[in-house]
Amino acid sequence: MVVSPVHFIAVPLLAAFLMPILAKVNKNLLRIIPGIVLTYLGYVSVVLMNRVATEGTIIEVLAGWSAPWGINLVYTPFTGFLATLMIAMSFLIWLYSFKFKQVDNQPALKYFILQMMLTTGSVGLVLTGDIFNFFVFMEIIALSSYALTAFYRDRNGAEAAFKYLLIGAFSSTLILLGIVLLYSQVGTLNMAEIAVRMHDVPTPMKVSILILFLVGIGIEAEMFPLNGWAPDAYSQAPSPVGVAFAALVVKAGVYGLVRIVYTLFDLDGTGSFLVVMGGITLVVAEVTALRQTSLKRMLAYSSIGQMGFVLIAFGIGTHEAVFGAIFLMFNHAIIKGLLFMSGSYLVYNTPNKEIKYLSGYGMKMPLISLFFSLGALAIVGLPPFAGFWSKLYILLAAADSALYGLIALILAVSIIEIVYYFRVVGRLYFGKAAEGSIMQKPTVGGVIAMSILAIAILVVGIYPDIITGYIDNAASAILDTDTYIKNVLGAVNEITPVENIIQ
């Protein structure tokens, strides 16, 4: 069977809408199908990653209409890397939530359908080469996220979801307005062609459009001060959804920002803007995380802080910095995934998910506590774990660009990070155990998913070379706008659309 990037969108979308019918045939199918789909997509991404490494960027022309007219999917080393990461994380989330709502199949069906939609939207947003498609995929992500946030009826999910929906609808309005203005200026929706024609757009117009995009996508990417939705959504949604937010939704948002800033616009000063906004996001989020009493809210703020860190690195804009940023996106996905998965078992039965009830859990739930501690050590960037390398590369890049104040800021914030993570870890192992707390036994799938993530963190930490080659190609791909344009628009000559009209 011929694999192509289209499968990333077509297969999960088809599966999502077939699942209600197939679930009527056999109620176990609704749990098994997402796994089959994601395994197949994992195979597709491995094949395509190998192909992209040898033959270069893959352009998939949809419905025979070539680049400037039709919609295309662009599989560069960068987008491919992110798509592969998202598929892998979706697979682990599926494994983790395999027995989700085991007694009641109706909610489980909704949950699995929405998770498939979330995967479709995130991967589609990363792969598309068309700015309006970008908007559509962002809306697919947003709609499934709203529904997943409001999943539990007994929690305050609806309130968190409505808050998220208000901000999200506002963000999509801004993005749509940006697309309208952009189309009125350049007369095309293809990202590569927009990049070509952008030079003729007057600067004030360019700045206005860029601001609309930055604010609109910044909401999905959790950029300060647009991240008010995140802590509530993370804490009210079911725990696998928190993992999906950290590993898919936010990654897609950051990708959107980077694609818009690096490829579409050629303005000076956007980099410094990203550094400043990232810095503010980092400091505000980490200081707020320190004050949190609920574990999930703490993890959510930590997630926002990490995204600020990623924005700083993308703002510096040198090859080393972008390398560090992509490495950090990868690390954040696997480490925050592990933290959310293990953390939600720790607080499974505690009131309000509060940290203070976790005393002495290290002895009662040894495996889960071990996973959580491993994640905590890794995310603050201690040496033998994965988080160390990304932090090191970003700091080195900042040093190369002579941004010493920034280095001081990052190190100072790291100390805050260590304080609030070690507070939890310390309580787990050295706190006095409270009486009568009920332990939740993790599912087999959950333990497997967490073990895979923990092993990934250790392996990447000890041998970073197994992943740096891919990240290096990815960094070159996002920085090289000319090659992107040439690859996309070069496909024009291969199929002439006129022939397809006659067909």
Add this chain to the structure above:
Amino acid sequence: MENIDINQLLSIAVFGAAVGLILIGLYAVLIKKHLIKIVIGLSIIDAGIHLLFIAIGYINNGTSPIFSEKGISLVNEGVKMVDPVPQALVLTAIVIGFGVTAVALSLVIRLYRHHQTARIDQIKTLKW
């Protein structure tokens, strides 16, 4: 005053209406306290943007972009076709807006059942 072109006036009216709708919607979303009114405000913003998008693709005295015999003969006579791309996009955007409104209204119903009120200033279990 005889220089004023009716088409120009019309286009000013359309663009003005679009901006006006966006501002009315923003007013409703930011000022109103009732959840339903906020959802209506979101839809009004959407409508304004759709109108703006259609107006951008419109050409004065243009014909509809349909690939038919009549359309082709009109184009041969020198009549321009309006840009079909914004119209296609607006169709998609309307569908998306419909989806968002539906989800929003279902959340409003859930909130109302949970709190027995639909006023946003009386729902504050989570920090706003």
